[in-house]
Amino acid sequence: MPTIVIATTLVAALLHACWNALAKGAADKHLSMAGVIIGHLPYAVIGLMFVPMPDLACWPYLLGSLVLHFGYQVFLLNSYRIGDLTQVYPVARGIAPLIVALVSVTVLNVVLGWQEVFAIVLIGTGLLSLGLVRGAGGARNPKAAALAAATGCFIAGYSLVDGLGARVAGTAIGFYGWSAIGNAVVFAAFLRVTKPGTISRLWGEGRFVLIVGGCASYCAYALVVWGFMQAPIALVTALRETSIIFALFIGVFFMKEGLDLMKVFATFSTILGAVLLRFAR
Numbered sequence: 001m002p003t004i005v006i007a008t009t010l011v012a013a014l015l016h017a018c019w020n021a022l023a024k025g026a027a028d029k030h031l032s033m034a035g036v037i038i039g040h041l042p043y044a045v046i047g048l049m050f051v052p053m054p055d056l057a058c059w060p061y062l063l064g065s066l067v068l069h070f071g072y073q074v075f076l077l078n079s080y081r082i083g084d085l086t087q088v089y090p091v092a093r094g095i096a097p098l099i100v101a102l103v104s105v106t107v108l109n110v111v112l113g114w115q116e117v118f119a120i121v122l123i124g125t126g127l128l129s130l131g132l133v134r135g136a137g138g139a140r141n142p143k144a145a146a147l148a149a150a151t152g153c154f155i156a157g158y159s160l161v162d163g164l165g166a167r168v169a170g171t172a173i174g175f176y177g178w179s180a181i182g183n184a185v186v187f188a189a190f191l192r193v194t195k196p197g198t199i200s201r202l203w204g205e206g207r208f209v210l211i212v213g214g215c216a217s218y219c220a221y222a223l224v225v226w227g228f229m230q231a232p233i234a235l236v237t238a239l240r241e242t243s244i245i246f247a248l249f250i251g252v253f254f255m256k257e258g259l260d261l262m263k264v265f266a267t268f269s270t271i272l273g274a275v276l277l278r279f280a281r
Contacts, residue, residue: 005230008223009239015220017246019213020076020089021254028205030195032213033077035206037187038199039214044180047173047222054169054178061165065158065179070186072154079151083144089247090126091145094270095152097238098123100159104234115276119238122273126266159237163228172226180218241274 019036054062079088098120104110112120162176169175191198202210227236248267 002230005227005236006239009227009236010242012220012223012227013240013243014246015216015223016240017089017243017250019216019220020243020247021250022209022213022216028198029077029081030191030198031201031206032209033073034187034191034198035202035209036213036217037073038184038202039210040180040218041184041214043215043218044177044184048177051171051174051177054171054174058165058169058175061161061168062175062179062182064161065165066182066186068154068158068161069179069183070190072151072158073183073187074190075147075151075154079144079147083148084251088144088148088151089251090244090267090270091148092151092155093241093244093247094123094126094274095149096155096159097234097241097274099153099156100234100237103156103160104232110232110234115279119273119276122276123270124273126268126270126273156237159224159228160233162225163233163236166225166229172229173222176222176225238274242271244271244274 022032022036076088076092079092101110101112101116101120105112162179165179166172166175188199224236224240227240230236244267248263
């Protein structure tokens, strides 16, 4: 895996953990999520000015990307509404390499060695352990863990679709730019129906998340989609999950969430599996 891909994916991981912390830390989760997603628009438009139009053959992938990203955002929003960042984020991010590896073997005919198998076992152990983590109030929160796991399924889905779609499109920025624009429009329409008035409050109450969170989120995933074109999707997906460790530090040191031995074990088990999955190839 090229060094430049490793470096950019690690930067993307840090940016991703930061915008997730903004979304979780905000009092109004719908407003913060709207700020992040709609905040993609100016950056996506600017990016499209400097790249060629994607190949028309990628449009089915773009439609699939829209559906999967929307599902991810809705489930993530509900996960953060009831669960801690240090519980929700590791489950959602940690399950994705597991699914991507499984699809790679069963659909894309990728052969896994013993290192990859061991990495998958580590990730699975971490995920099962996180289902037992207690929330901020001291009670177990299996519902948050279940929602986070569903979120992880959407992450795996859009990772595979976007990676393949960008390759067909011939341009990572072009593919993701159109996906981001479509996603912002769909999510804005969703909010108009479910949370009327949220969009009108964005510039006033959600300006910081709109500008900073939108930029961090757009740049993070643009780097990842570019990485999908340079290296195997399973490797980039696994390395990106180093964001789990960034989320742990942010949740504990900045958001004052509780830290117990189960949470530490689960988080580090998941990230160790993700790292091993990356270096095993």
